Amino acid sequence: MRVLVINNDGGGFADYVDVAEGTTVAQLFEQQVGSTEPNRYLIRVNRQPCPAHQVLREGDRVSITPTKIEGA
């Protein structure tokens, strides 16, 4: 199934990605960001806060935004 992933860390890309059925938010986060510190990110599914074990559904919109972004 396809979900829209918006990664506001680094390049800030937004793209559809294919994920396996039953994939959770935590698993997608690990795949996309590779970080072991999800508490440093605001993760929203369909613009709503979500638990780490929430299972993703077709067409979900997942946004990942760092809580700390350094200005210059």
Next chain:
Amino acid sequence: MIRQQRLLVRMAIAIHERLGSRTTDDSCVTLPAVAWQQCETLNRRIRTAVDRGWTLAADRLNHDLRVAVERLRNETATLHCKLQRTSTEHRKATVNDIYADLVALHDEFAQVTFNQRKRVLSVTTEAIELEGIHLGPFEIRLDWTDIAEGHPHNYRVIAVDPHPASSNDRVTHPHVQDEVVCEGDAREPICQALEQGRLLDFFMIIASLLRTYNSGSPFVSLSEWHSIECVECGNMVCGDERRTCEICETTVCGDCCCNCTDCDGNFCNECMTRCGKCDCRHCTHCIRQCSRCDCERCRGCLDDNERCSDCHDHDFEEEAEPLDRNTSGHRSDDAIAPLQPNRVGQVAVPS
């Protein structure tokens, strides 16, 4: 449908129309010539300041150059990304996406306001405190007229209850000057969010940036937030080290502060002057001018009639002379001396 929802739908449609009205051709880019020109101008001024030994001015210009180079770097990075993306189709937000973002903004931020006529959408953050320094809430105001263009300056960050740096009231946040954010790491995500019409992401990125302090390159560092620059040496001074000139009210550090020996006040170097007689330093309030010759003297070096010692002596001589002269032109001691009898030689000759 309640009134608020209708307003949001109308707003979403209007923003979506602007998002689809991209006017510039991606194959034509504008080079950051203005930013480069600013760097060149500042560099030339620095050279002039160094040549003339104006070290404080050179330091300030160096700071300005650093900011200008950062701006140039950001604009170049944006251009680089833009050129890379020219061949790819952007994913644009739909009306539904924008509407959902507008609704979600109300969950994320305490205050959301919009003005469709002025094409302005703004949110207000909570009061922000960084490293114990209260900066207050900030309004992030987006002008979505040119939202599709991804302009770097189509939004402003306004301090609602400003607590600016003591040394520069234009700096309301370590990364905000003149209501413009120095975006740093957030630049590319911000551009992408605006170009694609992801309003919720845009505001959340800016809010995250405002809640973060990067000690590497702030406009004014938090450690110096309450400090003021010494007008003499340019060092930042705070708290007990700070002195205020009692005449011009500028701030000087303890090392550069001058003390007047007459009134015991604190003054900057500019407001001090030397007595031409005793060479002691006094404030310009305590130094006087001789009532005759206008030379500068301290109180101790003027007489009761506000005259310097030279004028005092001169006047004394002038006052004494008429009494000392008789009508024949001889000296007065000759006039009052007893006459010497002829040929007797018994009277003392006046000396």
